[in-house]
Amino acid sequence: MKNSAILLISCPDRKGLVAGIGEFLYKRNANVLHADQHQDSETGLFLMRVEWDLSEFELATEDFETEFSPLAHDLGMDWKLRLSSIRQRVGIFVSHYDHCLADLLYRQRSGELNCEFPLIISNHETARELAEFYQIPFHFIPVKDNKLEAEKRQLALLQENKIDLIVLARYMQILSSHFVDRYPQRIINVHHSFLPAFSGARPYHRAFEKGVKLIGATSHYVTPELDEGPIIEQDVIRISHRDQLNDLIQKGRDLEKIVLSRAVRWHIEHRILTYSRKTVVFD
């Protein structure tokens, strides 16, 4: 089990940033495991992720802020510190189609996703059996004309369970702005098209009608504007005229599983930074 700290930084680009941060960590005997940075020439932003082993680090986590703040202030940094030992608590929302859910649960059990799944919320009963097999509490909350009421119950459950990240694993209800605003950049959705193409309803049907030669899937952070949040990952697969609508849906399922699980992994490993409605993934 890795015992590391991850520092995520975003600030105006200027000389000496890497040197300053590097020196700060080196003086406290950090053993750097991973460091990556990005300079965005359009916005003049500097984005960085640095991860170091805590075993020989000579600064207690509780004192980090006090010691790092002066440097951070001088350089105008927006920063956060995360510990790999604190496993993210992820709540999964699912509707009828449970392939992404099954995929996430399997990956977590096999060690690929280092997080906890304290609850599954669904507007269908379909996934209950699967949830039980993996011994995860399953909450059936139907959504019809009662969206407000349903979201209230959902939010209560999320709070009770101290959920850090919500994953919409083919959850087919649109969340209200009110809900979304409570979890900024902490809700990940998978959309079954190569966004921005075919945003909105029935993307496979529309891809089939349009006659595209590749279909795609996209994982992204949820914002109040439908299918418009920062894209985290995308992938595509080739189709041909021999593929009927059902073949698109079937082939697409493999894409959805892959782009969603990658996004979840990168998020819980604190590898994603966002700016200008885009993401940087330090993988």
Added chain:
Amino acid sequence: MKNSAILLISCPDRKGLVAGIGEFLYKRNANVLHADQHQDSETGLFLMRVEWDLSEFELATEDFETEFSPLAHDLGMDWKLRLSSIRQRVGIFVSHYDHCLADLLYRQRSGELNCEFPLIISNHETARELAEFYQIPFHFIPVKDNKLEAEKRQLALLQENKIDLIVLARYMQILSSHFVDRYPQRIINVHHSFLPAFSGARPYHRAFEKGVKLIGATSHYVTPELDEGPIIEQDVIRISHRDQLNDLIQKGRDLEKIVLSRAVRWHIEHRILTYSRKTVVFD
């Protein structure tokens, strides 16, 4: 050099189509080189391409229509016969960026594209030198406020040169409906995005702003509605936050060359059928 005939058929699906066509050809001693068909379950259409060697075929091309018409009529066929010995005459339109042009010319010279290029038309002088190297007549027709006039000159050149297919190899002018209607399904364009995403102007800029994780290119037949014609081929390549706008443009060029040259090859080999604003490619 292949001496073959290609029959392209489109008709309502019904029993006995393959048997009927197969028997017709077999009785006249056709040696079938390639046969492929597609049944579209939505529209109930049957689409077929069959190619046979003419060396032992016992029916003269000029008599084909007379003998085939009764069967075609009985089965409600829309059909056309093409001969591989008649090389398609392809006119290329290009503007400033000449990478697709250079690619097409090289492929033709190396034998990959079995067609003739009787002319290149451009609204810039950039490509003249390249045209001369390949000994292809180059026509500089500037387009500013004189589109009508320019198109008139273009159309005259196309007619004079008996052009079968027009290829817009990064030609950055929009053709009028009047022009497009003269060459239905005989104009191929390459658009530098994964359509229907980023149709219209400056697709790489918009892809960059949007933060997509893959960029694409699309070749399609031109219809009067901009970027809306039947898609022939698409491809994508992965990008990351490390790629700046110029990297997108550079990586995209390789996609553009590949999707355009495939479309041209399939067209001149009579491998494409269209229906419901989609294409079937019998490759």
Added chain:
Amino acid sequence: MKNSAILLISCPDRKGLVAGIGEFLYKRNANVLHADQHQDSETGLFLMRVEWDLSEFELATEDFETEFSPLAHDLGMDWKLRLSSIRQRVGIFVSHYDHCLADLLYRQRSGELNCEFPLIISNHETARELAEFYQIPFHFIPVKDNKLEAEKRQLALLQENKIDLIVLARYMQILSSHFVDRYPQRIINVHHSFLPAFSGARPYHRAFEKGVKLIGATSHYVTPELDEGPIIEQDVIRISHRDQLNDLIQKGRDLEKIVLSRAVRWHIEHRILTYSRKTVVFD
């Protein structure tokens, strides 16, 4: 539920094959759902798959052989008839890694794989729980110095359960020639490399050492020569120097699942023909 017949044909290429088969089916009122053929120019072979709806077909299955044999004999055909209503009985072998097993079981339950799984055989206990969740009999047969004995028990179980196809879903034991010869072209294995590169043991380790830029996976029929049987499907994924050995193993798992499940689906839908130690997949 589709009620169709599938005819798979392999014979020396000659004129009139398609016409002859087409006419035979048409005269008996077959509604052809899918037809595809391949002519191999090297060997002079003709390979065909044709599938038709049985609902209006005017020939009983039990009489098919009698009526079809004269034509088949005239044309020198090697042929077999399969019915979609007869679900293939597939036995899965697995060792410690159960991601391919979990994937196959999920796909079958969700309707993507139209087959039965009457048994799972393993030399480990790891997968028992998963098997029980899907209510499939699980047989633990350890293999150490007792391979002969173990195979005897395995073969007995396969026979008892009338297994049509054996799938080695990351089964890490090498089967004896004696075993393999009992199920010619009826054992599918997944190898975790892009064969023929890295055949044999520890392919990810060797790929990592070699510094390849893509890793792959291959599904193939098992023959007595290790990793040398006809390849059914392959896929690859890009890696970089940032990927350590564990990342290769993790990324490779997704490939393994996809190439194995495709191979199984194509096999049980009777879409694969083999010749010259290669496969043709009529998808």
Added chain:
Amino acid sequence: MKNSAILLISCPDRKGLVAGIGEFLYKRNANVLHADQHQDSETGLFLMRVEWDLSEFELATEDFETEFSPLAHDLGMDWKLRLSSIRQRVGIFVSHYDHCLADLLYRQRSGELNCEFPLIISNHETARELAEFYQIPFHFIPVKDNKLEAEKRQLALLQENKIDLIVLARYMQILSSHFVDRYPQRIINVHHSFLPAFSGARPYHRAFEKGVKLIGATSHYVTPELDEGPIIEQDVIRISHRDQLNDLIQKGRDLEKIVLSRAVRWHIEHRILTYSRKTVVFD
């Protein structure tokens, strides 16, 4: 035109490397444009590329070594400094197939490859015309029983023209160890297979016989062992049973062009480091 310096470092991994290098550059007012590093856990190596703008840098290039040496010595660094203003001089070797050559020449002319091509050497006359179009001196050096003699002439030309990098753009002769040893990690070859599969002669033929479902191409540094040098880039494309040998060759050409041109670009931009017979590409 970029006026930057690139520092490439390889040394045993230890704490404080990034801090030390960062501070060195910051104190001399470097504006860092790109920095990337890699820690190889197997070998304990640290590899880094850092590029900075020279316009405000307060250390003259000729004094760099003197000032940097003490730090480099303390940290046990293997290092080199390169200037983007010094365009690499690249000599191209080609035989009969000239698609890679045409591709490289076009990319250089269009600004994608920032290098010079002072000469083309070939054992055929095929490419002379193309060389003349791009106004590059073409040297016809036939190779039959006179390899020693031919290599002598080649080496003389390379030396005369101060060639930094040799690119074998489908040059079908095997270079002697003597020759290769003169240009360690300065000869790039493209092999038309996904190495290590199908190393040696006639890879497309062997891929076709084997029935692989994807074909590939590989660019790599040349070492005395044939097709065994560090891999720089690889790519693949899907094929099917419909593809005959000629289709493989044709499809493969696009791969060859792409993997070779990427390798050349990365090399001339000083983005490649090698260790343990592998490459790290800081792109």
